[in-house]
Amino acid sequence: MNPQQQQIGILLFAHGARDSRWAEPFQRVAARLQDQAPELPLELAFLEFMTPDLTEAARRLAARGATSISVVPLFLGQGGHLRSGLPELVARAMAQLPGVRIEVGAAAGEDPGVVAALAQYALQCAAATRP
């Protein structure tokens, strides 16, 4: 890679859980994204219970040449995890990765397209319910 060239990486950030099946929707999001943008460095990281954590995922993206990382919180609600926990994790990762910029997007639940898809899914559930 040309060292002059700037490279964006995506870091999908989810909560994590003890049950490994919990990660499946997030892995599907990552797989779909990688299909749509095969050249884009992409990692899925977790707040707790699962690995990698945010710093490790950012390190992997940097190792693949990412100089600017977009953290995408795959959370519906914007609670304490995002309002206080995430900025702290990002500051820690940036301190360990000089020269890499890390920006954090809004929770996915703030996106109108995600809200529309959730409403559509609820309508499908209602339609599938026997009256």
Add this chain to the structure above:
Amino acid sequence: MNPQQQQIGILLFAHGARDSRWAEPFQRVAARLQDQAPELPLELAFLEFMTPDLTEAARRLAARGATSISVVPLFLGQGGHLRSGLPELVARAMAQLPGVRIEVGAAAGEDPGVVAALAQYALQCAAATRP
């Protein structure tokens, strides 16, 4: 309402948090759904920290004539809250509302349309990131 007629109700079910702003995306899903299906009895309920709880929301739907309630878990991952907690809450609500059937859908994160919207949102975040 004709007592012979069967009526479906939708119960959107989210986690809840201490921060009231956390509920906003779920309220937007409810508002959008109500726009699309104004006649459909609809309630938003929470597992913890926020009200109403599942039983109270089901009671309100039943009071509006719902005889069959579709619970739509607005969760991305399908963890312990849904695998064990939710069936217990549903059993408790059904015990208190004889004659009302309550069915539980899969977590919203299992829906391909929701996965696609999340992937699309992540791409938008990456596009908005300065390289």
